[in-house]
Amino acid sequence: MFGKRALNDLEDKPKPKLPEPAKAPAAPVSAQPPQPQRVPEQKPAGARPSAAAPADRQAAAPPPVRPAGRARKSEEYYRVKTQIFGALIDTIDLSQLAKMDVEQAREEIRDIVNDIIQVKNLVMSISEQEELLEDICNDVLGYGPLEPLLARDDIADIMVNGADQVFIEVKGKVEETDIRFRDNGQLLNICQRIVSQVGRRVDESSPICDARLPDGSRVNVIAPPLSIDGPTLTIRKFKKDKLTLDQLVQFGTITPEGATILQIVGRVRCNVLVSGGTGSGKTTLLNCLTRYIDHDERIVTCEDAAELQLQQPHVVRLETRPPNLEGEGEVTMRDLVKNCLRMRPERIIVGEVRGPEAFDLLQAMNTGHDGSMGTLHANSPREAMSRIESMITMGGYALPSKTIREMIVSSIDVIVQAARLRDGSRRITHVTEVLGMEGDVIITQDLFVYDLIGEDQHGRLIGRHRSTGIGRPAFWDRARYYGEEQRLAAALDAAEYDEPHRS
Numbered sequence: 363m364f365g366k367r368a369l370n371d372l373e374d375k376p377k378p379k380l381p382e383p384a385k386a387p388a389a390p391v392s393a394q395p396p397q398p399q400r401v402p403e404q405k406p407a408g409a410r411p412s413a414a415a416p417a418d419r420q421a422a423a424p425p426p427v428r429p430a431g432r433a434r435k436s437e438e439y440y441r442v443k444t445q446i447f448g449a450l451i452d453t454i455d456l457s458q459l460a461k462m463d464v465e466q467a468r469e470e471i472r473d474i475v476n477d478i479i480q481v482k483n484l485v486m487s488i489s490e491q492e493e494l495l496e497d498i499c500n501d502v503l504g505y506g507p508l509e510p511l512l513a514r515d516d517i518a519d520i521m522v523n524g525a526d527q528v529f530i531e532v533k534g535k536v537e538e539t540d541i542r543f544r545d546n547g548q549l550l551n552i553c554q555r556i557v558s559q560v561g562r563r564v565d566e567s568s569p570i571c572d573a574r575l576p577d578g579s580r581v582n583v584i585a586p587p588l589s590i591d592g593p594t595l596t597i598r599k600f601k602k603d604k605l606t607l608d609q610l611v612q613f614g615t616i617t618p619e620g621a622t623i624l625q626i627v628g629r630v631r632c633n634v635l636v637s638g639g640t641g642s643g644k645t646t647l648l649n650c651l652t653r654y655i656d657h658d659e660r661i662v663t664c665e666d667a668a669e670l671q672l673q674q675p676h677v678v679r680l681e682t683r684p685p686n687l688e689g690e691g692e693v694t695m696r697d698l699v700k701n702c703l704r705m706r707p708e709r710i711i712v713g714e715v716r717g718p719e720a721f722d723l724l725q726a727m728n729t730g731h732d733g734s735m736g737t738l739h740a741n742s743p744r745e746a747m748s749r750i751e752s753m754i755t756m757g758g759y760a761l762p763s764k765t766i767r768e769m770i771v772s773s774i775d776v777i778v779q780a781a782r783l784r785d786g787s788r789r790i791t792h793v794t795e796v797l798g799m800e801g802d803v804i805i806t807q808d809l810f811v812y813d814l815i816g817e818d819q820h821g822r823l824i825g826r827h828r829s830t831g832i833g834r835p836a837f838w839d840r841a842r843y844y845g846e847e848q849r850l851a852a853a854l855d856a857a858e859y860d861e862p863h864r865s
């Protein structure tokens with residue numbers, strides 16, 4: 363009707379059992395002989411039902427917030443903390459502690475730590491004592507030194523490279539923090555606690571694992587011997603309040619006219635690929651585009667870890683599943699996309715295309731599921747198309763490359779390119795249409811591009827979005843069908859002019 367579309371690698375031996383959910387972190391190695399265990403008192407009345415594991419309770423209770431930017435702690439602090447922690451673990455019955463609710467457990471730990479400080483005759487100010495107590499509670503009940511970072515909303519990523527190095531990404535910039543772990547053992551325990559929530563285990567025999575935090579944050583762990591300098595943990599923090607196109611306009615990621623065009627692209631059922639580098643804002647953009655989908659459409663989303671937050675009433679969300687410890691039960695993105703087609707979807711949204719599912723997504727786009735969308739890692743719209751081509755080729759389809767390109771041309775309408783620039787800002791650098799073929803080459807046309815102009819005295823990059831002067835994009839007829847042609851024409855007209863720089 364609109365012209366174009368006629369058409370984990372677990373190698374370990376089978377394990378007898380799944381690991382039990384972590385009940386408590388392993389105690390630091392203590393040379394002392396076991397001492398009689400003190401059973402924490404249960405508070406009788408009004409107690410909440412007992413929770414199964416500290417990690418579960420973590421999901422229920424907001425983590426304690428520690429002020430950001432606290433000074434780096436001294437070696438002495440860590441020495442004292444290790445001493446007290448060791449004594450605490452020897453004294454307390456962790457399995458009993460695990461049955462209490464967070465507040466009760468905190469009280470119990472507080473009492474015991476105060477006793478230990480007195481018995482050991484340690485000299486500490488009240489504030490030092492409070493800080494130490496908070497650290498110890500975080501270790502025993504939550505994710506240890508990660509807690510203050512997990513509690514901050516301004517962090518996009520947390521990257522732990524072994525016990526002594528923790529980086530975060532804030533405002534697009536990566537910076538080192540003063541957080542560190544007691545040792546790699548503590549870090550591995552925390553990783554273990556995280557992955558045990560999804561029934562996985564991370565150790566020397568299965569050193570790679572993807573997981574999720576209870577709040578939806580995406581987690582990857584790679585442990586020694588694969589990561590040479592200690593366990594490496596990467597967390598993409600889940601943002602409950604996703605950015606909107608209006609906010610992206612405020613940040614200068616796109617101009618208001620560009621945003622209007624993206625709204626129209628989202629609404630009029632163009633098939634869209636959002637392309638960009640790691641952390642460039644692809645998922646955020648995809649989420650923005652989906653906001654403009656009409657509310658009477660049936661949408662099926664396929665993701666590795668559910669990040670998209672669609673506002674429509676008729677949405678089915680699907681998630682892939684990694685293999686279990688025996689290497690069985692994996693459900694791939696391709697399985698999901700193929701299954702989608704049997705679910706009478708009007709649109710299919712694929713969180714990230716990175717394998718043979720590219721073929722199924724293109725097929726879906728081509729066979730009546732107009733308005734399907736996906737993201738993929740690539741540095742330019744052209745590279746995005748060649749990545750799709752190689753994904754299909756590597757997926758084992760014996761198709762000539764011209765056929766694959768024809769498939770790409772007949773299915774993808776628009777490629778939106780996102781980038782994170784070196785000053786940390788994120789920009790939409792291209793809104794590009796896929797037009798057709800000339801010989802073996804795919805022809806595209808840019809509607810919008812972002813030009814870099816220079817840099818200000820604070821090191822911030824200066825650039826501008828500009829329209830390429832296309833008055834009638836190839837999806838014009840679609841826009842007209844949806845009654846959006848005037849808005850489209852107005853946005854394109856307004857965008858002819860140079861936009862003032864926003865930072």
Ligand SMILES: Nc1ncnc2c1ncn2[C@@H]1O[C@H](COP(=O)(O)OP(=O)(O)OP(=O)(O)O)[C@@H](O)[C@H]1O
Binds near residue numbers: 788
């Ligand atoms: N335009 C923007 N301006 C500021 N922050 C942004 C912008 N777009 C995304 N972000 C933030 O950057 C982080 C990464 O965004 P997002 O998850 O969308 O990236 P991605 O490209 O999908 O990453 P990945 O490659 O890991 O999947 C998030 O915390 C998000 O809130």
Ligand SMILES: [Mg+2]
Binds near residue numbers: 644645646714737
């Ligand atoms: Mg993403």
